[in-house]
Amino acid sequence: MAKVLASKDSDYAQWYNDLVIKADLAENSAVRGSMVIKPYGYAIWEKMQAELDRMFKETGHVNAYFPLFIPKSFFSKEASHVEGFxxxxxxxxxxxxKNDPNGKGVIVDPDAKLEEELIVRPTSETVIxxxxxxxxxxxRDLPIKINQWANVVRWEMRTRLFLRTAEFLWQEGHTAHATKQEAIEEAEMMLNVYATFLENFMAIPVLKGVKTESERFAGAVETYCVEALMQDGKALQAGTSHFLGQNFAKAFDVTFATKEGTNELVWATSWGVSTRLIGxxxxxxxDNNGLVLPPKLAPHQVVIVxxxxxxxxxxxxxxxxxDIVQKLRAAGxxxxxxxxDTHKPGWKFNEYELKGVPVRIAIGPRDLEKQQVELARRDTLEKSFQPMDGLTDVIADILEHMQTNLLERARKRxxxxxYAVDTWEEFTDAVKNRGGFIKAHWDGTAETERIIKEKTKxxxxxxxxxxxxxxxxxxxxxxxxxxxxxxxxxY
RNA sequence: CGGGGUGUGGCGCAGUUGGUAGCGCACCUGGUUUGGGACCAGGGGGCCGCUGGUUCGAGUCCAGUCACCCCGACCA
Structure with a gap:
């Protein structure tokens, strides 16, 4: 096969970039750090959205939309939130x-200065x-459990397609509760929704945990997270869910009358996952042949050549x-x-491998004689011949196995x-040479955390x-x- | 914001001491092909990032400027 990707083993970062581009997921756009999500990449995001949206609604949430622009003054209201963003x-x-009086093109009209500057939302807590x-x-007005699908902007210094871009798509849930207990339960529930989604749908195993103070969301009392381990041994935060305490209620003066007639501050949560999940x-x-998609996320589960x-x-x-198309579609x-006829079969084979289509079927004259098809599995790259009779069931079965196989493979990795380490020598060696999730004892201080980060990354x-x-x-x-x-x- | 790199057809690149801008892929036409990125023949496409300078003459030399990429600090 013609090599279109850098080797995963020798240059992981380059392999990743090549894959995003060559599999037609996304490309860089004119503004640094902003990307075009191409139809194939967007189709994967739509699959994720559909399932997450279903799960959010099942857990009692509704969708709404809050504005992109946030008055600057809103941001100054919650101190640690401002500091963070x-x-x-x-x-x-x-x-x-207006037209540039000195030549061609346009300039910003200095007479059109906004009285109060607007922030392009990096997250929506303040406006919400x-x-x-x-x-x-x-x-009686509580709880409020709202989710929104939106874009947000964070002017990052360094960006990478999907993993960190200046603008990205996400969902952000924002809930308001009468009691602390209820808000904590909400934050924990949504963490579990994310973990379930990642494992069952994306076949990505995760650790569930809480962040230390220094890694906590700006404005949160507690940040829960799901962390996944990438193939190169680096961790990726896949989703976060925050218990916000009464911080935003305090900052925005949101109180409610209790049954007993007293006035109390509202308890809050927020939670989100983004297009980073595609990363x-x-x-x-x-793998080195391209994208590998779990069947539940694949825009096309089967391709026929x-x-x-x-x-x-x-x-x-x-x-x-x-005939096969019809039968497969009938089976969902x-x-x-x-x-x-503009591309040859060999070209198509490579193309669909690059794009991660789970199952590929090839049918030619020789197969017709034998009433069979050639079937190739993307996860194992195995090829086999399958009788046309009963093909739908065989494929349904393979798709199901592939979904669990991918999860198991990732889980094993x-x-x-x-692994656990106990001495500083072991620790530094592990970080430097092995990577992965390293379980070690920590004295609980931010200072030690900071020094470890400085010394080892x-x-x-x-x-x-x-x-x-x-x-x-x-x-x-x-x-x-x-x-x-x-x-x-x-990451 | 520091360090490095790159800007030349759609993409990837070459271009020597300054002398008519080239290659591969892609694209278009015709034909032969089609079980792992086909082949032959013909064809189209470029203000060489931008601005200024040196020169008879600049992709090439000089100055400036802009943009993007990679590595760090910051982060979902």
Whole structure:
């Protein structure tokens, strides 16, 4: 096969970039850090959206839309929130252009300066809590459980397609509750929704945990997260869910009357996943031949490539292919029949491998004689011949197996690269030479965390929710520790 | 914001001491092909990032400027 990707083993970053471009997922656009998500990449995002949206609604949420622009003054209301986002906000200062009097082109009209500058949302807590104030008076108005699908802008210094772009697509849930307990339960529930989605739908195994103070969302009391381990041994935060306490209620003066007649501050959560998940998908399953898609996410689960020489051969093959298309569709399997005569079969084979289509069927005259098809599996790259009779069931079965196989494969890799170390020497060696999720004792101080990051580039990805109590001493400071935390280099 | 690199057909690149801008892929036409990125023949397409300078003459030399990419600090 003609090599179109850098080798995964020798240059992982380049392999990733090549794959995104060559599989037609996305490309860079005119503005640095902004990308065009191409139809194939967007189709994968739509699959994710559909399933997540279903899960959100099943857990009692409704969708709404809040504006892109946020008055600058809103941002100054919650101190740690401002601090966290101030450095990466795009700001709108004017509302009009005019012809450049000195030549061609247009300039910003200096007379059209906004009285109050607008922030392009990096996240929507502020505008939403300003709105919730108006919506909430009594305990009868609670809870409010809203999700929005939106774009956000964070002016990052360094960007990478899908993993970190200046503008990205995501969903953000924002809920308001009468009690602390209820808000915590909401945040935990949504973390579980994410974990379930990632494992069952994307076949990406995750650790569930909470962030340390320094990694916590700006404005949150507690940040829960799901962390996944990529093929190169680096961790990727795949989703976060925040218990916001009463921080935003305080900042935006959102109170409600209780049954007892007192006035109390509202409790909040927010949670989100983004198009970054497409990066996670790529770096969990794909190989040197290209993308590998779990069947549940694949825009096309099956592709059919006809093989023929003459017109009369094509007619026969075409009829058989169309018959298979119909049967697969009737069984709820999405199938793409590529009958273009502008590309040769070999070209198509490579193309669909690059694009990660789970199952490829080739049918030619020789197959018709034997009433069979050639079937290729993307996850194992195995080829086999299958009788046409009962093909639909065979494919349904393969798709199901592929979904679990991908998860199991990724789970095994993650488990193999999750390990404990106890000394500083082991730790530095592990970070430098092995990567993966490194479980080590930590003394609980931000200072130690900071020094470890400085010295090794590894950060605490999370404190696992189910981490067992275990007496030990901090891998760096030697001070006592009650449980291990998970370290890794991260995206 | 630091360090490095690159700007030349749609994409990837070459272009020597300054002398008519080239190659591969892609594209178009015709034909032969079609079971792992076909082949032959013909054809179209370029203000050489931008601005200024040196020169009879600049893709090439000089100055400036802009953009993008990679590596760091910051981050979903």
């Amino acid at each position: 101030a450095k990466e906000c795009a700001v709108v200062t004017h509302y009009r252009l 809590w300003d709105t919730y104030r108006k919506w909430i008076q009594s305990y 996670a998908l790529i770096m969990t399953h794909s 006809p093989i023929y020489r003459k017109d009369e051969e094509f007619e026969k093959v075409d009829a058989a292919a169309k 399997i999405s199938v793409h029949y590529d009958n273009r 993650t488990q193999d690269e999750t 590894a950060t605490i990805r999370c404190i696992e929710l189910d981490a067992p109590e275990e007496e030990g001493v901090c891998v760096f400071s030697g001070k006592p520790s009650k449980r291990r935390v998970v370290f890794a280099k991260a």
